[in-house]
Amino acid sequence: MKGFTLWLTGLSGSGKSTLAREVEAALLERGCRVEVLDGDEVRQNLSAGLGFSRADRDTNIRRIGYVCRLLSRNGVVAIAAAISPYREARAANRAAIGRYVEVHCDCDLETLKARDPKGLYARAAQGEIANFTGISDPYEPPEHPEVVVHTGREDVETCVRRILRTLERLGLVPGVDAEGYRPEEEAEIARRLEDLGYL
Amino acid sequence: MPMKVLILGLDGVPRGLLERLARAGVMPSFARLIGEGTLHDLRASIPEISSVSWTSFMTGANPGIHGVFGFTDLVPGTMRIRFPRFSDLEVPTFWDRLGRQGLRSVVLNQPSTYPVRPIPGALVAGFVALDLDRAVYPARHLARLEAMRYRVDVDSRRAQSDRTHLLEELEATLAAREAAVDYFWTEERWDVLELVITGTDRLQHFLWDALEAAEHPLHERVLAYYRAVDGLAGRLVERFRAEHPAGRFFALSDHGFTRVRQEVRLNAWLEAEGYLAFQGEERGALSALAPSTRVFALDPGRLYLRPASEALRTELIERLTALGFGGEPVVRAVHRREAIYHGPLAERGPDLVVQAHDGFDLKGTLKADSVFAAPATMSGMHNSEAFLLADHRVGDNLDIAEVAGHIEALFP
Incomplete structure (x- = not known):
């Protein structure tokens, strides 16, 4: 199987890392080789020392894109989960990588502020964090992403299935026949039956 | 004037509850429909679960013919289970049969029709x-449908800990179903229009206690859901009669419901009685069973014997019939396969099917090590007490598989 890059972009807290891990698990089950590059982790090693100016953000995204390109051309599914706020940097990665699928994790700011598990939006609103995307720094939503998931009102399973269906339709991962169940569907059906006490 | 048929499914609503809510003024539309028509007892499938019962309804056939015996079925000749899918059905549905006459059906939220395949008309699959x-x-x-925020089901996992959220989801889902009916009513040409409301089953699983007890804090909210269901039914029937005065109306449930007092885990009983053993520490799957296992259960009361023998069946029937809890008998009946399943696929079915008395909820879990347990999250359980309501006399104590024949007979 050929590799490709699945790039999840969206505001902080919009579910990129969660979806990356769920898609990773589903693709591993289908026999794919998968690597997740999580923005928070990358900033602690590959991009340690970079700040949040536009130039530093673009450098960070270019570096993640570079690793994704290496992985993709070696048969690995590279999943990047990074805010990646600027269209230009994302477009450059798309052009360099080729086999590239963009997922916009779309979640409205009010929901993110209400969730705010790390308290970042509250701190940003009080001016304690500078250059915070969506508050004091811009986020340029993708114009033509392959997938949009509405993480504010759709559950994780729905979002994951939409991503996987898109990958199938693009011929990037193997699917199953139209009237059968996919492995992750079987797992989900089992979960639902268990929730109702039928397993 | 051409015949038209409107069918309303109320998943899991027992006849007694429908009558009680109709009498109490909670369901005035149904009170009127019962007064004008005929309310019949209806026999649910065995086991009395939606996948089997609704499949029997839509095919008009016994499980031995349609091949669905549970929410999970054993892959023949193996120890693996699979989830039945709509395309597994080897017999046509009554919508298919009507289609051969050029008649079209619009079917909304029908359980056990996923993933959808074409039918003559339109189909929106329900659970799962x-x-x-x-x-x-x-x-x-x-x-x-996406634009009207139509959704197939509620979040049953969250319902276990958040009943208020469940009620909110049930109300929103019901509203979306009505919007969907309104849309299909005019968007598709139809001769049969069927809507199944599954929220009643979900509510009764999690809130049967609130339904029964007037002092329960959610009692009024639960009644409000039935009022909403009744309102929807009333509007549909009124519109149907106005547009199709010669049409026929049916409402039915696929099984009944009652209060659960104890879960009865049949595999734990089989283990305690020496019929079933695990290979090691691992539990939870058929693959963990030791080769010495002679009997195992799939949900809710389906027993599979390895190998099957009449002597073992007789022994199990005797011992299960004697099973008691707190001085009460647990088991209402143990059926031999050939007594309840007829047809070419009957051999795929379980060797025995156990049915319990109301209050004892049979479980096929392989994870439990105690036979009896108080229910952890649910207060309601299925029973056989289904109903059939029609605006004309159909027949008492019909099997749910017989209803389709009556509908088809309306189209000569």
């Missing part, structure tokens, strides 16, 4: 449907 885009036929309706 996951992806809406594989639950809607023809696909051209998908965008409209």
